[in-house]
Amino acid sequence: MAPSDRNREQARVALEQHLGYGFKDRALLNRALTHRSAEADHNERLEFLGDGVLNFTIAAALFEQCPDAPEGDLSRLRASLVRETTLAAIAKEIELGAAIVLGPGEMRNGSRRRASILADGVEALLGAIYCENGFDAAKRVILHLYAQRLTDLPSAASLKDAKTQLQEWLQARSRSRPEYELVEVTGADHCQHFVSRCRLADSGDSVEGEGGGRRKAEQDAARRMLEKLGADS
């Protein structure tokens, strides 16, 4: 075995220990770890499959674990658990970066640590486990990887976007809805910059927010209004 092959095999064994799952089909494991920059037999189809089994398993776990949560809270909790940053954090915990196979261009770019490549790799591994051993095996690994995160669920309220938080805060105090107004759009067609104002008609409070789109500017304004009201705890 060449030294690089030995290193790669060591990284894979470590990865399987973290997963609590050993692949019988090494070619399948290889495909799950191969980014499309490296070769034609890459992990994108497995990622598609893994995304599905992950989303569903987390949905079912939340459904069971939060019997009183309304659908909106379950959706927000799931989104926070399956988003790229969470998957990239899991990838680091299971030392996925060392095991992934990239093309020469991506290697030079330091892509081994790039969040999207790591997150896709986690999904591809889950897809491969489903392929090899079915739903129960994939579910077992997912619940193992997510054990701590499912125990320490964030509060559903903290996951609401700023505009929703602001509206609910005002509603709970029988105050009128905030008004949003576009103040300014600057910049060229493909990198426009928006400024929006959030105004409370009953108190006259007003703040401005900014961002690369109208929605983002309004969310920023709502966030600043929550701060101004001392409602951002």
Next chain:
Amino acid sequence: MAPSDRNREQARVALEQHLGYGFKDRALLNRALTHRSAEADHNERLEFLGDGVLNFTIAAALFEQCPDAPEGDLSRLRASLVRETTLAAIAKEIELGAAIVLGPGEMRNGSRRRASILADGVEALLGAIYCENGFDAAKRVILHLYAQRLTDLPSAASLKDAKTQLQEWLQARSRSRPEYELVEVTGADHCQHFVSRCRLADSGDSVEGEGGGRRKAEQDAARRMLEKLGADS
């Protein structure tokens, strides 16, 4: 039994025959069929669960059935199979409308036939089957409901949006990329109307499209350009 109870029970029995699945837990079936307008014990949580098992089961079926399809094609095929109009069509096939429980306001509005309520009802039923009998039972019912649609899959190319179709058509003929330009925005803040132009630099061909957002106007322009080129077969 009052006549309305008898009708409802008949509608449920017909529904179970279409599903090829009989519920042991009638309270669970009742919840799956209850829209949130009718009572507090409604089907939204089950819909969340059913959406997950449906998405994943269709993803896995496509993965298996289309071994050579790239990830993008699988995604588009899945989206076409789980979107609201497809689910509403399935709801009609299984006579779901007659079995659904609505609040008095929704009954007056004719909501029994509304696509979103029917689509949500199908997902809630699938969620309830998963609850009662696990993944394999839900998967069996889904594959039964989708048997014909999985046999008659649309071509992946036909599911691409107009801008993608246009770009690929031009690329296949070694022509340069189309250019899009915003021509006009009219209307008040919350009901703006956009006009965009699609232009082919090499031939000078140019058409305009319109819609309620810039992206929609560009898609409309691309669609008209495909027509103009005779590339919309």
